[in-house]
Amino acid sequence: MAPAPPADGTAEVWWAHRQDAAERYLALLDETERRRWAAYRRDADRERFLVGCVLAKAALAGYAGLRPADVRFDRTCRQCGEPHGKPAFAGYGLGHSVAHSGDLVAVAVAGDPVGVDVEQVDGRSHPLGGDGDPESLGRLVLSAAEQDALAQVPSSGRARAFLTAWTRKEAVTKATGDGLRAAFSEVVVAVDAGPPRLAAWPYPRDPGEVTLLDLDAAPGYVAALAVLGRCAAVAPRDGSALLAELP
Numbered sequence: 001m002a003p004a005p006p007a008d009g010t011a012e013v014w015w016a017h018r019q020d021a022a023e024r025y026l027a028l029l030d031e032t033e034r035r036r037w038a039a040y041r042r043d044a045d046r047e048r049f050l051v052g053c054v055l056a057k058a059a060l061a062g063y064a065g066l067r068p069a070d071v072r073f074d075r076t077c078r079q080c081g082e083p084h085g086k087p088a089f090a091g092y093g094l095g096h097s098v099a100h101s102g103d104l105v106a107v108a109v110a111g112d113p114v115g116v117d118v119e120q121v122d123g124r125s126h127p128l129g130g131d132g133d134p135e136s137l138g139r140l141v142l143s144a145a146e147q148d149a150l151a152q153v154p155s156s157g158r159a160r161a162f163l164t165a166w167t168r169k170e171a172v173t174k175a176t177g178d179g180l181r182a183a184f185s186e187v188v189v190a191v192d193a194g195p196p197r198l199a200a201w202p203y204p205r206d207p208g209e210v211t212l213l214d215l216d217a218a219p220g221y222v223a224a225l226a227v228l229g230r231c232a233a234v235a236p237r238d239g240s241a242l243l244a245e246l247p
């Protein structure tokens with residue numbers, strides 16, 4: 001049975017693995033997406049792209065009452081016009097966002113603009129930021145208060161703490177569609193002991209209207225979700241099972 005659209009004020013996050021990639025899914029890509037897929041040199045990158053793209057189509061098709069092959073994205077970059085921007089699916093009142101890292105792929109769907117980010121913490125193929133020092137990276141992308149909070153974390157937990165802060169910021173900037181173009185040090189998350197909350201950002205809209213949530217990702221990963229509006233609950237969904245049902 002097709003899933004109903006996420007209830008008002010809620011979001012759903014579909015989780016899958018790059019290992020779910022199957023050749024038959026290539027039939028669901030449009031020409032631009034096939035070119036993107038073919039241009040990746042590493043198998044793992046091709047798999048992450050394919051699973052993210054097809055999972056987004058399968059999930060949105062269910063909400064919109066379409067066939068996955070009929071879900072088309074406008075990927076026009078606001079900056080340069082090339083087809084590598086935030087994928088837009090217009091006409092159904094649904095916002096969505098795709099993230100992949102390591103073996104994990106996430107697709108978030110909500111009734112408002114949404115951003116999801118996931119980062120592998122353990123077993124990364126490249127150390128964090130090249131030299132593996134979360135504090136030097138923090139000086140580039142964290143506000144002064146966030147840098148102070150990171151410095152209080154014991155060194156064994158600092159990479160996880162940095163990546164937690166990073167996923168929250170990237171979720172927000174993916175929801176706005178700016179991505180890494182935004183000044184991350186100005187996307188400030190409150191550092192008190194309460195749940196994550198956007199304290200300041202470089203946009204006119206009140207940051208209090210943004211919902212920011214940490215997600216339960218697989219062990220060894222951190223993930224966050226941002227909704228530009230109210231989001232009272234997030235339901236996790238089995239994206240691997242959804243993909244397996246595709247013909």
Ligand SMILES: CC(C)(COP(=O)(O)OP(=O)(O)OC[C@H]1O[C@@H](n2cnc3c(N)ncnc32)[C@H](O)[C@@H]1OP(=O)(O)O)[C@@H](O)C(=O)NCCC(=O)NCCS
Nearest residue numbers: 049052079080084085086098099100174177178179180181
């Ligand atoms: C979007 C962005 C933050 C993703 O960062 P990442 O950590 O490498 O990748 P993630 O797994 O978190 O997210 C990737 C997905 O985000 C989506 N995405 C791409 N651009 C996006 C944007 N501007 N806003 C929100 N989402 C975006 C895509 O679905 C992408 O998946 P795909 O490549 O499989 O299609 C980053 O690539 C970015 O900021 N890109 C734009 C940079 C830019 O504007 N450069 C100038 C070009 S002219």
